Amino acid sequence: MALISFTTIITSISLLHLTLAYFFLVQPKTIEDQALVFVLGESMNMPAVRGFDIPSPALALVAVVLGFSGISDLVSLSMPEDFSALYYWGTQAPLRFFLSMLLVFYSYTFSPTTSIFSSSSSSSTRRPGVSHKGSGSGTDHLHNRLLFTFAFIEMMAWFWTWITLREERGAIVEKMRKQHEKEAHSH
Structure with missing residues (x-):
């Protein structure tokens, strides 16, 4: 049996989403100024986010999506545990x-500040944390420390949920089997 149940993990993820929705709607600068965002962003050499003042x-749209x-x-x-664990959350x-x-892979790998695809001569002239002018597409905005941190935390949380x-x-299936046998003997 797991130390923390999947319902507790999912409840925590849901409350994180609701908290982020609130701050995206009311004070987005608070999210950008978090130490975790700064540390993960700096360690992965991701550019800072602008426009969160x-x-x-x-940002209101992001808040609504996270709130939903x-x-x-x-x-x-609130669904029955057997259906919820085996079918809904199981997928x-x-x-x-x-x-x-x-999203973590894309955000980091195709960032203009990453050194994965650059040659050694061009990476030595690039200043860390400074992005160059992108191609102008919307995907250029997916390469920042805030999105990377959010996707990384989501990835870890959902992996933990999946493993849990x-x-x-096994315990849920055994409980269902015993309940089915009990119902079969009572009839």
Whole structure:
């Protein structure tokens, strides 16, 4: 049996989403100024985010999406445990882990400040943390320390949820089997 149940982990993720939604709506600068965002961003040489000084329509949209996600995940925890653990979260956790992992990979790998695809001569002239002018597409905004930190935390949390679900699956199936036998003997 896991030390922390999958419902506790999912509740924590949902409350994190609701908290982030609140701060994106009211005070987005608070999120950008977090030590974890700074440390992970600096360690991975990710550029800082600009435009978080005041709330904006784009940040309000992010807040709404995170709020919907947090509330819907909390509501889905009210489903029966056997259905929730075996079917719903059994497919959601690995999917969300995989999508978060892709976002972490994309955000870091294709960042203008990463040295993975650059030659040694061009990387020596590049200043750390300073991004160059991108191609102008929307994907250029996916290469920053805030998105990287969010996706990294999501990836870790959903992997932990997935592993916990796999550990708890046996106990849930055994409980369902005993309940089914009990119902069969009473009839």
